[in-house]
Amino acid sequence: MKRHAEPIQSAQNPKVKLWVQLLDKKGRDKQSAYLVEGIHLVQEAIRFEAGVQTLLYSAERGMPAEIEALLDSGAVAECIPVSEQVLAKCSDAQTPQPVIAIVNKAGGEAERLLVREDSLVVVVDGVQDPGNLGTIIRSADAVGATGVVLGKGTVDLYNPKTVRSTMGSLFHLPVVEADLLPLLAKAREQGVRLLNTSLQAKQSCYEADLTGPVWFVLGNEGKGVSPEVAAQIGEHVIIPMKGPAESLNVAMAATVLLFEAMRQRGLNK
Structure with missing residues (x-):
């Protein structure tokens, strides 16, 4: 897991543009992934090994302690500090959360x-x-x-x-x-x-x-x-x-x- 990935400050970053697409069903279907916002939901996604591929957290506020405690499990592929602007761009909540996970869609018949x-x-x-x-x-x-x-x-x-x-x-x-x-x-x-x-x-x-x-x-x-x-x-x-x-x-x-x-x-x- 990349614990110290380079921070992303600009909302125009190509990765950010891909994450923003996950706010719409068309983007979620295309990438077979979705967004999970907030400490509690991200905790549950990690604990139950839901397929977290990327974790975005506020470079300004730092990684929430509740999430930090779970990262040794290896259930998260990479962690990326981002600006508040990027968090807001990737969120549909009125108040952007300090952490957002990009999670793979679950399979199953x-x-x-x-x-x-x-x-x-x-x-x-x-x-x-x-x-x-x-x-x-x-x-x-x-x-x-x-x-x-x-x-x-x-x-x-x-x-x-x-x-x-x-x-x-x-x-x-x-x-x-x-x-x-x-x-x-x-x-x-x-x-x-x-x-x-x-x-x-x-x-x-x-x-x-x-x-x-x-x-x-x-x-x-x-x-x-x-x-x-x-x-x-x-x-x-x-x-x-x-x-x-x-x-x-x-x-x-x-x-x-x-x-x-x-x-x-x-x-x-």
């Missing part, structure tokens, strides 16, 4: 989630809000879910707002992208129960048996699950509500379902 006999998976079909997706991933992480699957039309996992909203859970469990129709068909063939919420359902989520292999399918904030995906779903439950609220948003609904599944499966298992 959704089919590996089928291996677990007691799999608990969240399937996301067209969720558009980065905060909602981040909360879903955090809740899945919190209950020890097997993974999260993102279908086409879902907000980019590596959008800086999505990454921030996961609070590091992105690095703790498999989050994979997939073509949902063949994947869900294969899951059903292997005995996975596909379940989603419906206001017309007769069974509450507390009455349903969530102890076997269950995949919760969650749809777009306004339109719900697409008709093609909905045709694959075999079970529907309702989240009972005592107050006059019409419904919960998709992230809150996911959290209720996941924690009920965890309760049924046993907190200590």
